[in-house]
Amino acid sequence: MNDQAHFRVRFAPSPTGYLHVGGARTALFNWLLARQAGGAFILRIEDTDRLRHVAGAEDKIIDDLRWLALDWDEGPQVGGDNGPYYQSQRLDIYERHVQQLLEQGKAYYALETPEQLDAMRAEARKAGTSISYRRPDPLPTIEQGLAAKEEGRAVVVRFKMPPDDIVVRDMIRGELVVGEGELEDFVIQKSDGWPTYHLACVVDDALMKITLVCRGQDHLSNTPKHVALQRALGFEMPRYAHLPLIFNMSGSKMGKRDKHTAVHEAAARWVRDGKWKPDDIAERAGVAADAAAAWFGDKKAKRKPEFQAMPVDGLLRLADAADVVLPEIDVHDFRASGYLPESLGNFLNLLGWSGGDDLEFFDRGHAVKAFSVDRIIKSNAKFDRDKLLSLNKDWCAKAPADRLLAAFKDWTRAAGSPMAALDDDTAARVLAACAGFRTFRDVQAKAGILFADDADIEYDPKAVKKVLAKNDGAGYATLERLHPELETVEPWTAEAIEAFFNETCEKTGAKLGDLAQPIRVAVAGRPVSPAIGETLVFLGREKTLRRIRNCLDGRQS
C-alpha cells in the first residue's frame, strides 16, 4: 500500500457544455487514482449555473463517461451514501452553510448595485489592480440584508476573507502561497439564492469526504478561496493536484472556437474560389443574414465575440456544404468521428502524464498499475491529432475481432450509416476489406456508398473525366464491354470476380486498374473502394449491373 491508498476522488463536471477532452482527461486521472488503491470515484454534477446550462448536457456527459468505461462508485444512476449528486438538488444544504457563516460573522449580505460594482472595477483598472471589491465599513447587518431583500433589491452573500496567508500544497505544482489582501471578499450566494461554484464545491467536497481534489490547472486560482472557506467552515483540507492544461499543437487553447475557425477558413476558400458568394453563407447555414454577416462579414470577424454566436446546427450545415470535417473537441465529437474509446482513453492518459518509459500503447489495466501523481508533468500538454489517429489505427488493428465489430456497429447506428443494417458477417468482412483504416469514418468513406441507395452516389467530376471520359471515353467503353460479361460471372463471389478480372486482363493485355477503376467510379462515384472482388460482392450482382447501366445512361460527353 502506498501513499495514495484509498483516495476518495471526484469528477465534477458542469453541464454548461458537453464533455470536453480536458474534462475527460481529468475524469480518467481521478478514476485511475481511485482504482489503483481501492479508493472511490465520485461523480457530481455541478449544475448551479442556470444561465449557462445546456439542455441535456448532463445526460450526454454521463453517456460519454460510460463510453470511455469510466465507471463511478457514487453518483447519478448508481446512488451512494453522500447524495444527492446533482448540486441543484442540494440547495438546502448550501443554504445551511451560508446561514452558519452569516451567523458567525464570516460572511455578510452585500448590497452594492451593479453600478457601484462597475465603478469599483473601473477604479481598480485605473489603479492597475485585480482587486476591485472594497469591503463596506461598517458591514451591513443581517437585519439590513434581509430588509434589502424584502424590498426586492439584488442582495448577494459575500465571504469575509480573513487576513491570513493561505498555503496550498499542490501535489504537482508544489507550494502556492497567497498573502493577505491578495483575495477579495467573493460571492458565495447569488441574489437568486443559489450558491456560487466556490461554496457548493467546498461544501460538497467536505460532505462527500473527498480526500484528493484533482482537477485542471484552470482551477488553481480558485483553490486558495476554497481553502479559506474550508477553514471558516471547519472542514478538513483535502489534498490538491492541478493538472496541466491542454493546448492545440499551434499553442492555442483547444475549444469550441477551433470549430468556427475551421469552417470559417473553408468558407473563405469557397468564396475566394468564386464557388460561393458571401451572401450564400446565411442560406447555407440556415441563419439570418445579420448573424451570418457577424460571423463571416469582415476581416476582423474572427476576433469578435459574435464569432462564436453562429448556432451549432448552422455551423454543421456550413461544414457539410463546405466539405470540411470539424476538429473534434468534445468526447462526443471523437465518438462521431469513429474513434475507439480504448484509444481515446490511451491517448488522454498521455496528456500530461508519462510512465517514464517509451510505452505509449497500453490498455486500462496497465494504466491502473503504472499511474501515479508524481509522474504528472507540470508543463502544458499538446493535443497531437496525428498521434491520436495513428494510435487509433493501431488499436483498431490489434483489437479482438468481436470487440472491433461491436464498436463498429455502435458507430454505424449512431452515425446513421447505411452499414447499420448489415449482418455481423458482412460487417466483419467490410472491416477486413478496409484494413489499415484509422477511424470508422475512413471505413464509411471507403465502403459506405456500396450499401447506400443508388441515388446517393455523387460522381466526382475529376474521377469521371480521368477514368471514364478521357481518351474518347475509353472508360465508358470498358463499362459497355464488361457489363454483359459481369452478368454471367458465376458464382458471385470475390474469388470468382477477381478471377474474371484477371482472365480479362490476360486476354486483352489490359492492366487490372484499366478495368477495375472504371467499374469503381461507376458503382461508387470515385475510384476508391475495397478490392474489386469484395466491392462487387458487397454491392451484389443486381446493384452492380444497375449502377454501371445508370452511369452509362447518365454519361456526359
Ligand code: GLU
Ligand atoms: N464544475 C467545475 C468545472 O466543470 C469543476 C470544478 C472542480 O473540479 O472543482 O469546471
